[in-house]
Amino acid sequence: MTDEKLIEAFNALRLLWEELPPVRINPTRKPIQYDDRQDARSHLNWMCEEAQGFIRDGRRDKAMRWLGFIQGALWGMCDVTIEQMKELNRP
Numbered sequence: 001m002t003d004e005k006l007i008e009a010f011n012a013l014r015l016l017w018e019e020l021p022p023v024r025i026n027p028t029r030k031p032i033q034y035d036d037r038q039d040a041r042s043h044l045n046w047m048c049e050e051a052q053g054f055i056r057d058g059r060r061d062k063a064m065r066w067l068g069f070i071q072g073a074l075w076g077m078c079d080v081t082i083e084q085m086k087e088l089n090r091p
Contacts, residue, residue: 001064001089001091002091003055003060005091006051006055006060006063006064006067007052007055009067009088009089010048010049010051010052010063010067011048011052012088013044013048013070013071013074013088014045014048014049016041016074016079016080017041017042017044017045020038020041020042020045021042021045022042022045022046022048022049023039023042023043023045023046024043024046025039025040025042025043037077040073040077041077041079044070044073044074047066047069047070048070050066051063051066051067051070054066071085071088
């Protein structure tokens with residue numbers, strides 16, 4: 001996956017939460033409860049934004065790990081399918 005494709009993937013994921021502000025969740029917070037999914041989505045939005053900075057800074061491996069985490073979290077919340085994420089990752 002090229003840097004351009006990575007940025008494209010993060011931008012496509014951010015479209016899922018256009019209406020949500022990118023907000024970092026406090027890392028010491030207890031696990032997310034079912035009602036807190038909007039908070040989780042805001043955090044994933046923040047992660048998409050931050051990861052694009054990693055790419056610009058040459059930290060591509062970290063951006064790739066974050067992409068995997070974001071996609072896994074979305075799948076876990078039933079927001080996307082594996083097939084959708086596979087399509088997103090294709091060159």
